[in-house]
Amino acid sequence: MEKNKKRLNETLIKGEDSAKKLQALLCRRAYNDGSVSVEDLVMEILGSFSRGLSMLRSCDSGEFAGAPASPYMTLATSGDQTPEVKNRKKPAPALKERRGCYKRRRTIDSRVITSVTIEDGYAWRKYGQKMILNSQSPRCYYRCTHKPDHGCKAQKQVQKLEDESNMYHITYFGHHTCPTQNNFSHSGVVLDFNGGASKNHHSLSNSPSAITNFQVQPSIKQEVESKTQSTDVSVSDNVSSANDGYSHSSPALEWNEIWQHDHLGSSGHEGPPFVWFDNEDSCASTSSHGYLDMDFLNNDGFSSDFLFDEVLS
Template sequence: MAFQQEAVGKLWEELGHGYNLSAKLLALLSQPGHLLDSHGQEMAVAISQELSQVFRASLLMLNPGNSGRVVEGRATAPEAAIMEGSISQATPAIISGEEVTPPRIGKEEEITAEPYKDGYKWKKYGQKNIKNRKFASGIFVSDLTVNKLSTNKRLYFRCMHSHERGCRAKKQVQQQDNSIGNPPLYKVTCLNEHTCHQAFPNVNITNANLAATSTTTRNGADYDPARGHLHVGGNGELEDRIMTSTFSTVIGGAALAAPSLSPVPSPPPVEASPSGPASYDTGGGQSPSLLDLSMCLDETMMDEMYFSCGSPFPPVEANAAPWSLSSLPPPPPPMEASSIDPAAYMPPRCGHSLSLDAMTMAEIFLWSSPLFSPR
């Protein structure tokens, strides 16, 4: 029991260290001018690398059976211990970025200037002249965007996987009458929830049991088993946003995900390191980014991450005072499984449970580690 308390305390301290590092990194990236000189880039890379150590150490502490394999707050066990130990499944993902929105339920209407950017692949199955409409719909197919104006038409789309997977999701697009000018607005009506993502496989980290056929995730991204990753398109802004959100959620709360901080400039690109986990092979040579890891998280998990209210760390601020053990309430004592009351772990404000268990943390690490590994 005393050993467990010590381990929790070390984990607490380790995460606090990560919290301070993230604040440091934010301060660096928030400098006026939004441009880092070479020294600033080196600092950012160094902080990122240290953050990866925080991830590694924390994960190993969370990994059952590895709790004692920590030396001076840093883990010594090889990554393979994680790969073969607590992690039996993971969802590899490469997202080069197209805006992805959550699956829709029932009928939902939306006015948008970009009706085509929802991450799903659609097949047009018809169009119809509509009365009392001055404009026609935009025509969109997948990530190819072609806006054509004709008159009085509504376009009908169904999910590209409607047949092979029985996905009943549909979409209607119609340009709004009042959308004269720039940009045009489209009324997008979504019908039925996507069910095509349900076939997304849980894939062993070694790619040993990759499915033989392409699969689409719940976010509509195509999963390519041959390459072992997801592909959604190309949108660096989204990647930055999710990276920031994921980063902040894991390390220091959800502050960085706040809209007011969205203009934070992207950090210098960190090349994936060949020295990453040995068996971490996506099969295609591309390394996943933090966006990848966020996309491979289950949507519910992401919701819980975003809305979980249980983070002990205050939101990261650029000029925040360093975190210390004394500045926060002490970690909870380890509990016997039989004495755990699930209700006691429900966050007070939102009713979502915090489900960042060891598995989740390990997945986060595995798919983000190339970003933080030394060059």
């Protein structure tokens, strides 16, 4: 176990070094196009590594081995909480059960993208919105629409970037386990984002969690919005899950309602490349995020070397 700890520590140190090198390279590039947000992004990476290393260093007495592998809460069993938990701080409400216990946002198993639209081909249900410190735009919280019926644990947070790019910082947590999840995920599919800067093609993994159907064309969307939901495995059905039959409120439009002066995603916007990271520690602030020119999506298990090579190529 101590050996594993050492290896993990070495891995994180290596990652930290890589991020520092990336910082030096990207910052120069960022200045060329007038953006400094790349620096922020790299700072997040460095921060993640630093925190991870700090945690490792702080638990050198064997507690690391016994620490939970995942900070996930078992929400499904929240009703089984001990009375000590349920009655903490305040007396139980008279007419209803106390809310289930929940943990603060877990930081593992998260992926971050930056996009002009918050649509990604899945059906999401908004369950909260919160103003974030030092951020002019609220952060919106979504979970998979199919959570109640299929127990899908996928969640995402969406926050509008505060620059003038009308882009959104989207952080995904967990993976879709619902039957209507993405159906592009068979291996061999190659996405070609013609958003301008991107030039490379990348085969997608066949991971069911890989979100591969970004940038649904508005025309397609309109077509499928009128469809009834089915379980057929097809592109159209896959797209239809983005709105899941609720054609009245696409996420993009919803956002326009929140920021009435925004005009995102409603004018046939050609999909730009996304930033896509497996994130070890989701960022807490998106005050000035930008985006990298990156056109691949790879959700599971890519190495940091691969990621950085792609960015720098």
